[in-house]
Amino acid sequence: MNDLPSSPRDYRATVFLPRTGFPMRGDLPKREPEALARWEAMGLFGRLRADAAGRPPFILHDGPPYANGNLHIGHALNKIHKDLINRARQMAGFDANYVPGWDCHGLPIEWKVEEGYRKAGKNKDEVPILEFRRECRDYAQHWLDVQAEEFKRLGVEGDWANRYATMDFASEAAIAAEIHKFAASGALYRGLRPVMWSPVEKTALAEAEVEYQDRRDTAIWVRFPVVGGDLDGAAIVIWTTTPWTIPGNRALAAGPEFDYVVIRIADATEHSLARKGERLVVAAELLDAFAAETGITAHEVEQTLRGKDLGALVCAHPLRGQGYDYDVPLLLGDFVTTEAGTGFVHMAPAHGEDDFFLCRAHGIAVPETVNDDGTYAADVPLFAGLHVYKAADPVCAALTAAGALLRREEFLHSYPHSWRSKAPLIYLARPNWFIRMDGEEAIRAHALEALDRTAFVPDQGRNRIRSMVEARPDWCISRQRAWGVPIAIFVRRDDKSILTDPAVFARTRALFEAEGADAWYARPAADFLGPDHDPADFEQVFDIVDVWFESGSTHAFVLEARGMPWPADLYLEGSDQHRGWFQASLLEAVGTRGTAPFKAIVTDGFVLDEQGRKMSKSLGNVTAPQQVIDQYGADILRLWVMNSDIHNDLRIGKDILKQQADLYRRIRNTLRWVLGGLDGFTEAEAMPAADMPDLERYVLHRLSRLDAMLRRAVETHDWTGVYPAIHQFCNNDLSAFYFDIRKDALYCDVRLDAEGRLVAQSETRRACRTVLDILFRCLATWLAPVLPFTADEAWRARHGEEACVHLAQFPELPAAWRDDALDEAWTGIRAVRRIANARIEEARRNGDIAASLQAKIVLTFAVDAPEALRAADWAEIMITSAAETEIAAEPAGAGASAPLRAEPVVEIAPGEKCERCWKVLPEVGGNPAHPGLCRRCCTYVE
Incomplete structure (x- = not known):
C-alpha cells in the first residue's frame, strides 16, 4: 500500500500507513550487549525480587557446572532452558529467585594445575599442599568468572552477585557438616572393596566420571588343573578379557544350576594349544562354541555334572611352581552366566565386585597385587613393577611356559576410561570411605520411595534413575587427591571407630567457615579435637570427598542456608545426571533428611551435529555458543533450544541455525507489523470482545488456546511444542491469514487529520486495533522468556525506553474467549479459503x-x-x-x-479500480468530487 498510483489527487496521506520505531533488522550481536547494560543499570534482578515480594516462591535449584574452560553448547542448552522456566514462572505470578552456582573442586582442576607443573618440569609432590590448593583455587576462580560473563551474555537472569561455589568457605563448612551427619548416623564407614580406579590419576572415580571408548585388548582361555578327587588330572577352563588379573586370582566360580561336561580331547587343529587326551571341564551349553574357538575338532563327553556338585573341587593356580603355590577353590556364584566363555569365572577379589564379595564370604583374603599407579607390587612373582596395561604379553608368556594357556585372541570392545585423563581404568580394591546404602539407615529404600513421589519430565527418567539406585553398591565418597573438601573426621587408633563428638564437629565447621577447608591442612589436630581428646589417640583423615557428594550437598548451603524453600521445586540437567547430580543429591538428602531435595526432575538430551554425530574437535563439527552469538545473537540460540525437542538428543549446525534465523525474522516481522498497526492507539479505542466481528473473536479464541498451552507448560515444566506453536500462530494464523484479511480495513477504514491523527474509523478497524493491542501484550510477554532481548526491545518501542517487559506478567485472558464452535466454523472457512486461494x-x-x-x-x-x-x-x-x-x-x-x-x-x-484501496468495484466514479474512489473511501476522505 506504500506505492499508490498517481492521480489528479494524491490520496496517500489519507491512508493509515503503519509506523514503528521497532526496526525490521534485529542486529542482535550489537543490540543485545546494550540491553544487558541497560538491565544491569536498572538493577533488573533486584526489581524482579521486589516486585515479586509476597508471591508464591518457585525455586529451580541450579546444578553446578564445572569451573573449567569456556562454555560449550551443552552448557548453553542447559542454562537457556533453566532461564526460560524461571522467566516464565516469574511472569506467571511467582517469585522465581534463581541462584547460579559452580562446582570448583576435584580432579579436573588438579589435573590442569599438574599439567602446568609437568610442562615446567616441576614435581607436584614437592609443592606444599597449601600452595597447590591455592593454585587450584585461583584456576577455578578464573574460569568461574569467565563462565559467569558467558552465561550473562546468553541472557540468563539470576543472582550473579550472590552466586554459590563449592569452594566458598561457607560451602566447604557445610559440606564437612553433611559428612559429619553421615558419620553420626553410622552410615559412614571405611572398608576395603574394589572401586573404579584410575592408575594415571591415582584415585577412585565415581561412575559419573567414567566414559566408554573402544579399546583393543586380549582375551585368554586358561587351564586350572584340578587337584584330587574324581576329576584329578582334569582342568577347569576359564575365559577372561583381563589377563593382568591372573596374578590376583584366588578362586573360581561356577553357576550352581548349570550343566558342566568333562570332555576328553581326541583331536585338534594344527595351531590349537589343546592336547590330545587331556580332560577339560566347561559348561555344556557352551561346549560347541568353546571347541570351535579353541580349535578342538574331536572330543568325547565323559561325564555331565551339575554346577552345585562341583563346589568341593580345588584347583591349582595355573602358574603353580612360579611363586603361585596356593590352592584355588571352586565356589558357587549366582552371577555366573553362559552368555560367553566357558561357564567358569576366575575370581580376583581385588579386581571385581562379584569376586570380592564371593571370596570374602568364604574367608578368602584379598591380595594387594597392584599399586595405586597400576604397577604390580614388589612381592608379586614374575611381574613385580610391571604396569598392568602392559601385562598381557608377559602373563600369556608365563601361562604358555606353564602349559596353562589354551587360547589367546585380540578383540575390540567398549572399555571404561577416565573422562578427564582419557586413560583406561581398572577395578582395584583399596581402603575407602563409603556410605552404606542398606542397613538401619535404609538409604536405598527411602530413596526409591522419594523417587515415587517425584515428578519427571520426561516420565521415563523415573525408571532410569530408579534402576540405577536399585543396582548401585554402597557409595564410595573418598578420593586420594588434594583439591577438595577433606573428609574431616578423626578415627580412633585402637578400635578404628569414628570420633562423633558434636563439639569436635562444631569446632571443625567453625574453623572451615572462617578459614576454609585449608584449615584442615594448616592447623594442628588439637585445634579441632579440643581439650577433651589427645591427638596421639586419633588418626586424622586426609582423603577428600567425592565432588558428587559436594554437588549433592548444595541444597544444604544454597537453599537451607539462605532461607529459601526446601525442597526445591525443580532440578533440571542433562539425562546423564540420572547417575550424577540427581542421584548424588537424592542420596545425600535422603541420608540426612529422609526425603529428596526436589519435587520434580526435568532432563534434556545431548547436542549432536546436523548429521547426528557427537561433536569433537577432530571432526571439526563443534558449534560453540560464542560463535553463534557473535554471528546471530543469543536470541537465535535461545530460539533453537526451545524450538527443539529438548528431552531427546538435539542437532545443531550451520543450516539449522540459518533455519532458526529465518523463524526469528518471521516472529520479529509479526511484532513489527503489530506495533506498526498500533501507531497512535489509545485505550479509548478498545472494544469489548463480545462486540467484535467473528474474525476477531476467532483470533482471540486461538490466543486463548495458546495461553492454555503456555500455562500448562509453566505448571508441568514441559515446554515441548510451545514455541513452535507460537511461531505457527504468528506465521499461519496472523501473517498469512488475519493480517492479510484485515490490512484493508486497518489501512483504509480511517479518517485522519492533517497531522495524521485519528478522526474516525469503522467498527471493524476498531475491533482489529483492539485485537492488535491484545496480541502485542500476549506475544511480547509470551516471547520474553525465550527471546528476552527482542521482546524487551519491542516492549520499549511501544511503552518507552524506561519500560521493561520482564517486569510484566502474562496477561489473564477471559475464559469467555474460548469458543470451540467458532473455532470449528473458521476451521471450515480456512479450509475453503485454501482451496480457493x-x-x-x-x-x-x-x-x-x-x-x-x-x-x-x-x-x-x-x-x-x-x-x-x-x-x-x-x-x-x-x-x-x-x-x-x-x-x-x-x-x-x-x-x-x-x-x-x-x-x-x-x-x-x-468495475474500475479505486485509487485509494485498489479494489475493483462498479461504484468507482459515482462521486464527482472523487471520481477515482469507491463509496467507502469517499466516506473517509471527505
Whole structure:
C-alpha cells in the first residue's frame, strides 16, 4: 500500500500507513550487549525480587557446572532452558529467585594445575599442599568468572552477585557438616572393596566420571588343573578379557544350576594349544562354541555334572611352581552366566565386585597385587613393577611356559576410561570411605520411595534413575587427591571407630567457615579435637570427598542456608545426571533428611551435529555458543533450544541455525507489523470482545488456546511444542491469514487529520486495533522468556525506553474467549479459503489476473453446508473485490473439496479500480468530487 498510483489527487496521506520505531533488522550481536547494560543499570534482578515480594516462591535449584574452560553448547542448552522456566514462572505470578552456582573442586582442576607443573618440569609432590590448593583455587576462580560473563551474555537472569561455589568457605563448612551427619548416623564407614580406579590419576572415580571408548585388548582361555578327587588330572577352563588379573586370582566360580561336561580331547587343529587326551571341564551349553574357538575338532563327553556338585573341587593356580603355590577353590556364584566363555569365572577379589564379595564370604583374603599407579607390587612373582596395561604379553608368556594357556585372541570392545585423563581404568580394591546404602539407615529404600513421589519430565527418567539406585553398591565418597573438601573426621587408633563428638564437629565447621577447608591442612589436630581428646589417640583423615557428594550437598548451603524453600521445586540437567547430580543429591538428602531435595526432575538430551554425530574437535563439527552469538545473537540460540525437542538428543549446525534465523525474522516481522498497526492507539479505542466481528473473536479464541498451552507448560515444566506453536500462530494464523484479511480495513477504514491523527474509523478497524493491542501484550510477554532481548526491545518501542517487559506478567485472558464452535466454523472457512486461494494463484500464474483484488471468486456450496460457510464475507476473506456464493441442490457427501460442490471459479471483477484501496468495484466514479474512489473511501476522505 506504500506505492499508490498517481492521480489528479494524491490520496496517500489519507491512508493509515503503519509506523514503528521497532526496526525490521534485529542486529542482535550489537543490540543485545546494550540491553544487558541497560538491565544491569536498572538493577533488573533486584526489581524482579521486589516486585515479586509476597508471591508464591518457585525455586529451580541450579546444578553446578564445572569451573573449567569456556562454555560449550551443552552448557548453553542447559542454562537457556533453566532461564526460560524461571522467566516464565516469574511472569506467571511467582517469585522465581534463581541462584547460579559452580562446582570448583576435584580432579579436573588438579589435573590442569599438574599439567602446568609437568610442562615446567616441576614435581607436584614437592609443592606444599597449601600452595597447590591455592593454585587450584585461583584456576577455578578464573574460569568461574569467565563462565559467569558467558552465561550473562546468553541472557540468563539470576543472582550473579550472590552466586554459590563449592569452594566458598561457607560451602566447604557445610559440606564437612553433611559428612559429619553421615558419620553420626553410622552410615559412614571405611572398608576395603574394589572401586573404579584410575592408575594415571591415582584415585577412585565415581561412575559419573567414567566414559566408554573402544579399546583393543586380549582375551585368554586358561587351564586350572584340578587337584584330587574324581576329576584329578582334569582342568577347569576359564575365559577372561583381563589377563593382568591372573596374578590376583584366588578362586573360581561356577553357576550352581548349570550343566558342566568333562570332555576328553581326541583331536585338534594344527595351531590349537589343546592336547590330545587331556580332560577339560566347561559348561555344556557352551561346549560347541568353546571347541570351535579353541580349535578342538574331536572330543568325547565323559561325564555331565551339575554346577552345585562341583563346589568341593580345588584347583591349582595355573602358574603353580612360579611363586603361585596356593590352592584355588571352586565356589558357587549366582552371577555366573553362559552368555560367553566357558561357564567358569576366575575370581580376583581385588579386581571385581562379584569376586570380592564371593571370596570374602568364604574367608578368602584379598591380595594387594597392584599399586595405586597400576604397577604390580614388589612381592608379586614374575611381574613385580610391571604396569598392568602392559601385562598381557608377559602373563600369556608365563601361562604358555606353564602349559596353562589354551587360547589367546585380540578383540575390540567398549572399555571404561577416565573422562578427564582419557586413560583406561581398572577395578582395584583399596581402603575407602563409603556410605552404606542398606542397613538401619535404609538409604536405598527411602530413596526409591522419594523417587515415587517425584515428578519427571520426561516420565521415563523415573525408571532410569530408579534402576540405577536399585543396582548401585554402597557409595564410595573418598578420593586420594588434594583439591577438595577433606573428609574431616578423626578415627580412633585402637578400635578404628569414628570420633562423633558434636563439639569436635562444631569446632571443625567453625574453623572451615572462617578459614576454609585449608584449615584442615594448616592447623594442628588439637585445634579441632579440643581439650577433651589427645591427638596421639586419633588418626586424622586426609582423603577428600567425592565432588558428587559436594554437588549433592548444595541444597544444604544454597537453599537451607539462605532461607529459601526446601525442597526445591525443580532440578533440571542433562539425562546423564540420572547417575550424577540427581542421584548424588537424592542420596545425600535422603541420608540426612529422609526425603529428596526436589519435587520434580526435568532432563534434556545431548547436542549432536546436523548429521547426528557427537561433536569433537577432530571432526571439526563443534558449534560453540560464542560463535553463534557473535554471528546471530543469543536470541537465535535461545530460539533453537526451545524450538527443539529438548528431552531427546538435539542437532545443531550451520543450516539449522540459518533455519532458526529465518523463524526469528518471521516472529520479529509479526511484532513489527503489530506495533506498526498500533501507531497512535489509545485505550479509548478498545472494544469489548463480545462486540467484535467473528474474525476477531476467532483470533482471540486461538490466543486463548495458546495461553492454555503456555500455562500448562509453566505448571508441568514441559515446554515441548510451545514455541513452535507460537511461531505457527504468528506465521499461519496472523501473517498469512488475519493480517492479510484485515490490512484493508486497518489501512483504509480511517479518517485522519492533517497531522495524521485519528478522526474516525469503522467498527471493524476498531475491533482489529483492539485485537492488535491484545496480541502485542500476549506475544511480547509470551516471547520474553525465550527471546528476552527482542521482546524487551519491542516492549520499549511501544511503552518507552524506561519500560521493561520482564517486569510484566502474562496477561489473564477471559475464559469467555474460548469458543470451540467458532473455532470449528473458521476451521471450515480456512479450509475453503485454501482451496480457493489455489485457484486464484493459478489464475495469477496464467496471466488472467495480476492480483487478487482484480478477481471475483465464485463458490458453490452444498445445500447442507454449514451456515458459517454460506454466510461468510468471501470477498473480504479471499481479498478479492467481489464474491458470489451459490447453493447446489446436492448435499456435501464425500470428497476432497466438500462441502464445496464445484471447483471455485475465478472471474475478472466488474468495475474500475479505486485509487485509494485498489479494489475493483462498479461504484468507482459515482462521486464527482472523487471520481477515482469507491463509496467507502469517499466516506473517509471527505
